[in-house]
Amino acid sequence: MTAMTIEIPNRERATSRFRSQRWIPFWLSGPAAIFFLILLGLPLLMTLALSFYTFDYTQGIGETLTVSHYAEVLSDSYFHEIFLRTYAISLVTTLLCVLLGAPEAYILYRMRNPWRSIFLLVTLGPLLISVVVRTLGWVLLIGGNGLLSHAMQALGLAGTRGFSLMYTHTGVVIAMVHVLVPFMVISVWASLRKLDMSTNDAALSLGASPFTALRRVIFPQILPGVLSGSLIVFALTASYFATPSIIGGRRLKVVATSVYDEYLSSMNWPLGATIAVVLLILNVIIVMSYSRWVENRFRRTLGEGGA
Amino acid sequence: MSVDSRRNGRTALVFHTLFVIFLMAPLVVVILVAFTPNGYLSYPTSGFSLRWFRAILDRPDFIEAFYHSLNLGLVAATLATVMSVPAALALARFQFVGRDFLNGLFLSPLMIPHIVLGVAFLGFFSQIGLGGTFASLVFAHVIIVMPYTLRLILAAVMGLDRETERAAVSLGASAFTSFRRITLPQMLPGIAGGWMLAFITSFDELTMTVFVASPSNTTLPVKMYNYIEQTVDPLLASVSTVIIVLTVAFMLVLDRFYGLDRVLSGKG
Amino acid sequence: MSFLTLDALTKRYGDVAAVDDLTLSLEQGEFVSLLGPSGCGKTTTLQMIAGFVAPSAGRIVMDDRDMTALAPSARGFGIVFQSYALFPHMSVAENVGFGLEMRKVPKSERMRQIDEALELVRLGHLHSRYPRELSGGQRQRVALARALVIKPPLLLLDEPLSNLDAKLREEMQIELRNIQRDVGTTTLMVTHDQGEALSMSDRVVVMDQGRAMQIDDPFRAYEEPADIFVSTFVGKTNLLEGRMASNDEGRPCVELGLQRLEMAGLGRVGGGSVRLSIRPERLEMTPCRQGLVDGRVQTRQFAGDHWLYQIDTPMGLLLATCPNCGPAGFEVGDDVGVRWNPEAVRLLNDTPTQTAAAGAPL
Numbered sequence: 001m002t003a004m005t006i007e008i009p010n011r012e013r014a015t016s017r018f019r020s021q022r023w024i025p026f027w028l029s030g031p032a033a034i035f036f037l038i039l040l041g042l043p044l045l046m047t048l049a050l051s052f053y054t055f056d057y058t059q060g061i062g063e064t065l066t067v068s069h070y071a072e073v074l075s076d077s078y079f080h081e082i083f084l085r086t087y088a089i090s091l092v093t094t095l096l097c098v099l100l101g102a103p104e105a106y107i108l109y110r111m112r113n114p115w116r117s118i119f120l121l122v123t124l125g126p127l128l129i130s131v132v133v134r135t136l137g138w139v140l141l142i143g144g145n146g147l148l149s150h151a152m153q154a155l156g157l158a159g160t161r162g163f164s165l166m167y168t169h170t171g172v173v174i175a176m177v178h179v180l181v182p183f184m185v186i187s188v189w190a191s192l193r194k195l196d197m198s199t200n201d202a203a204l205s206l207g208a209s210p211f212t213a214l215r216r217v218i219f220p221q222i223l224p225g226v227l228s229g230s231l232i233v234f235a236l237t238a239s240y241f242a243t244p245s246i247i248g249g250r251r252l253k254v255v256a257t258s259v260y261d262e263y264l265s266s267m268n269w270p271l272g273a274t275i276a277v278v279l280l281i282l283n284v285i286i287v288m289s290y291s292r293w294v295e296n297r298f299r300r301t302l303g304e305g306g307a
Numbered sequence: 308m309s310v311d312s313r314r315n316g317r318t319a320l321v322f323h324t325l326f327v328i329f330l331m332a333p334l335v336v337v338i339l340v341a342f343t344p345n346g347y348l349s350y351p352t353s354g355f356s357l358r359w360f361r362a363i364l365d366r367p368d369f370i371e372a373f374y375h376s377l378n379l380g381l382v383a384a385t386l387a388t389v390m391s392v393p394a395a396l397a398l399a400r401f402q403f404v405g406r407d408f409l410n411g412l413f414l415s416p417l418m419i420p421h422i423v424l425g426v427a428f429l430g431f432f433s434q435i436g437l438g439g440t441f442a443s444l445v446f447a448h449v450i451i452v453m454p455y456t457l458r459l460i461l462a463a464v465m466g467l468d469r470e471t472e473r474a475a476v477s478l479g480a481s482a483f484t485s486f487r488r489i490t491l492p493q494m495l496p497g498i499a500g501g502w503m504l505a506f507i508t509s510f511d512e513l514t515m516t517v518f519v520a521s522p523s524n525t526t527l528p529v530k531m532y533n534y535i536e537q538t539v540d541p542l543l544a545s546v547s548t549v550i551i552v553l554t555v556a557f558m559l560v561l562d563r564f565y566g567l568d569r570v571l572s573g574k575g
Numbered sequence: 576m577s578f579l580t581l582d583a584l585t586k587r588y589g590d591v592a593a594v595d596d597l598t599l600s601l602e603q604g605e606f607v608s609l610l611g612p613s614g615c616g617k618t619t620t621l622q623m624i625a626g627f628v629a630p631s632a633g634r635i636v637m638d639d640r641d642m643t644a645l646a647p648s649a650r651g652f653g654i655v656f657q658s659y660a661l662f663p664h665m666s667v668a669e670n671v672g673f674g675l676e677m678r679k680v681p682k683s684e685r686m687r688q689i690d691e692a693l694e695l696v697r698l699g700h701l702h703s704r705y706p707r708e709l710s711g712g713q714r715q716r717v718a719l720a721r722a723l724v725i726k727p728p729l730l731l732l733d734e735p736l737s738n739l740d741a742k743l744r745e746e747m748q749i750e751l752r753n754i755q756r757d758v759g760t761t762t763l764m765v766t767h768d769q770g771e772a773l774s775m776s777d778r779v780v781v782m783d784q785g786r787a788m789q790i791d792d793p794f795r796a797y798e799e800p801a802d803i804f805v806s807t808f809v810g811k812t813n814l815l816e817g818r819m820a821s822n823d824e825g826r827p828c829v830e831l832g833l834q835r836l837e838m839a840g841l842g843r844v845g846g847g848s849v850r851l852s853i854r855p856e857r858l859e860m861t862p863c864r865q866g867l868v869d870g871r872v873q874t875r876q877f878a879g880d881h882w883l884y885q886i887d888t889p890m891g892l893l894l895a896t897c898p899n900c901g902p903a904g905f906e907v908g909d910d911v912g913v914r915w916n917p918e919a920v921r922l923l924n925d926t927p928t929q930t931a932a933a934g935a936p937l
């Protein structure tokens with residue numbers, strides 16, 4: 001979810017000699033454009049429309065239009081709690097990803113080959129492994145019969161009934177951090193690749209301690225990477241489904257799992273669509289305003305718009 | 308001796324070790340549990356056994372889901388690539404009305420939560436009578452993987468030195484020959500990297516697919532998710548272990564070929 | 576006692592010695608250049624002095640104080656990095672003030688010194704710009720101001736001008752040297768550009784493969800190259816082969832063309848042949864049969880202030896330059912003679928000798 005648009009330099013305006021080429025770009029991009037307009041545009045519009053239809057548990061989706069679903073989602077404290085929980089989990093997950101991912105990226109950057117390549121692979125590789133598999137690992141670790149429970153029992157910290165983080169905020173956050181922290185590493189890594197390490201030497205030569213050099217010289221230069229990584233992690237967590245669903249279960253509903261339940265358990269599609277639309281709008285607002293802020297903040301110094 | 312300012316200190320290495328343990332622990336646990344000789348979730352403390360790997364063979368539904376995922380990944384990644392190559396050329400090489408709109412349109416699935424895409428596709432495909440078909444899975448997956456193929460291919464086109472094409476034309480090549488012999492080969496790493504990232508993304512996708520899949524057309528992640536909802540047993544661990552091994556092999560190829568950090572910079 | 580002494584400084588990476596047994600003394604206020612081809616160990620030397628790279632052997636002594644084990648921040652040297660290493664997220668003034676801030680200089684005093692340093696490099700008006708908004712030459716000057724504002728006892732410059740285009744580079748050479756004279760800071764500069772080293776330095780250290788081949792003032796390094804490497808790397812030269820002979824009084828001499836040369840140091844050479852060097856500008860072109868050797872003009876190039884000839888002679892291809900005082904005297908294909916003064920011929924050591932390399936400071 002970084003740079004939504006790739007900056008494309010404007011080509012010089014077509015001169016008359018190239019008039020005949022005017023239609024080429026439309027032929028080239030036409031198939032994909034039609035595909036996207038039909039298969040992405042229509043479904044989204046239909047979902048938006050669906051969110052305005054009435055629903056009745058006995059008769060299903062009605063014929064008349066209403067804004068009652070929006071009224072419900074925006075006023076009912078049940079939904080407030082779900083949204084608040086979702087964004088609280090996102091915030092904590094994002095903070096932890098910054099605290100873990102940014103230092104790790106810098107440590108990787110300072111390693112030498114072959115260690116650097118090996119650990120880069122170890123750190124980023126999990127992104128390619130199915131989320132279901134990674135989350136299952138946490139179920140096995142923190143579940144009632146898991147390694148953590150056994151360890152706690154052996155240390156006498158948990159009773160005979162064992163110790164489980166399943167269906168807790170802590171459990172969900174731990175697993176989410178695990179799933180998403182590679183995004184932070186890769187994002188900070190991209191910033192580090194543009195970093196001139198001799199600025200660190202320069203700071204040391206001017207009398208800075210290694211820690212001061214890190215804080216005053218290195219960190220500000222990788223801040224854009226940290227900020228864009230935060231945006232990715234935050235936005236993904238806010239709409240994540242698999243991990244909260246498996247670890248948090250029905251007891252800890254988040255926005256994504258409540259959409260799932262409205263659609264596939266309650267079969268109340270209009271209400272589910274409403275929650276989805278609200279989620280989408282919030283997501284877009286957050287991403288857009290955050291990107292704009294980051295861009296303004298760094299345009300003069302680092303010449304990049306982080307997110 | 309003076310400190311070498313470019314080395315990691317001891318604290319950094321301790322942090323790194325803990326970080327790697329944190330990343331690897333769940334995967335290691337899954338692999339360990341897969342080898343348990345017991346009939347329930349446990350670590351193989353009393354010896355290793357392959358019984359849960361043999362158990363996979365008794366589950367044709369898992370094997371079928373695996374094949375569906377594989378087919379889906381291949382078809383969706385290929386379709387997305389085939390559409391991305393000309394689209395990338397149009398976006399990178401031409402100034403035309405609606406270019407910025409198209410660029411935003413093609414990349415927009417990155418910003419739309421998969422849960423939203425899932426319900427949108429569920430409504431749409433059931434409305435037009437394609438609900439639960441393999442075709443609907445393909446269409447939905449092309450939409451979500453095309454931003455990845457397009458990004459990497461676009462980067463390849465824009466990083467390409469146009470002087471090389473002019474050189475080919477000056478040496479007597481036709482526009483088509485120059486494209487086939489000069490442009491396309493230089494785009495190839497981007498195309499291959501994009502295809503592979505698209506394939507693995509499609510293969511792993513759960514959130515959206517949960518809505519589009521049907522019992523007869525399901526994918527491995529969906530199958531596993533539904534299974535976890537019922538029960539967690541060592542069969543899941545052995546299936547996961549197979550996935551881990553295959554993914555790691557795939558990842559090593561991808562890294563050799565294109566550089567994992569470069570590919571994944573396009574994934575966020 | 577000298578100000579800064581490098582004592583048998585050595586850095587080994589595995590089996591290769593990046594810097595090999597380098598001994599060098601700098602006087603207070605002196606401007607010394609490390610000159611050598613890429614990869615000869617100049618940067619490594621500088622980084623060891625700065626404290627970023629730990630020496631494998633040897634010592635760095637300043638004012639009788641052993642600095643070898645000191646952390647970079649405790650040395651207080653001013654360094655201008657090849658990439659300038661400006662802090663991109665700080666304004667020009669913040670960059671220059673960073674070292675003062677680290678020294679806890681109070682704000683008002685800091686401002687005054689920043690202004691002073693920026694005045695020194697004539698950038699007073701660019702105070703609040705960011706590095707990205709500066710030209711290459713301006714960045715270079717900010718880096719210099721940042722290094723000088725802390726009043727370092729020693730200024731280290733790593734190829735400070737190599738990122739500038741040719742014209743700007745020449746201007747900056749003069750300006751840099753003037754600033755250095757004004758502030759009087761002892762300076763060690765790394766460069767691979769022999770013109771730059773010769774024109775700016777009090778002394779040059781010519782390095783090859785980690786070793787100092789000659790340490791001398793620029794004139795002597797050019798005029799009295801210690802060996803073949805120095806004579807070819809510092810300026811252009813003609814390498815000639817002379818045959819050993821003895822003159823009428825039985826003293827050893829060298830036969831070169833029609834000339835018999837008596838030279839100091841011939842006693843050390845055995846029989847056979849010796850290597851000689853003569854600079855192109857020391858060759859004089861004459862009409863045929865009026866010189867010491869005859870040849871034919873093979874190529875001629877115009878270089879603005881001089882003409883450059885390649886002359887095919889029995890002694891080999893000779894390079895000769897003539898100052899441009901009106902139209903060229905000779906055409907390609909002309910038969911010409913070539914003449915030189917016996918004093919212009921230099922005897923070269925085939926193998927570097929330690930006596931030549933250890934040349935004492937003047």
Ligand SMILES: Nc1ncnc2c1ncn2[C@@H]1O[C@H](COP(=O)(O)OP(=O)(O)O)[C@@H](O)[C@H]1O
Nearest residue numbers: 588592593611612613614615616617618619620
């Ligand atoms: N960190 C290092 N590891 C291994 N070899 C190095 C390292 N740094 C420099 N070298 C080697 O030491 C030699 C001298 O390098 P350097 O001092 O950078 O040369 P110069 O600045 O004169 O171009 C080179 O051959 C280089 O390859």
Ligand SMILES: [Mg+2]
Nearest residue numbers: 614617618619
């Ligand atoms: Mg160097």
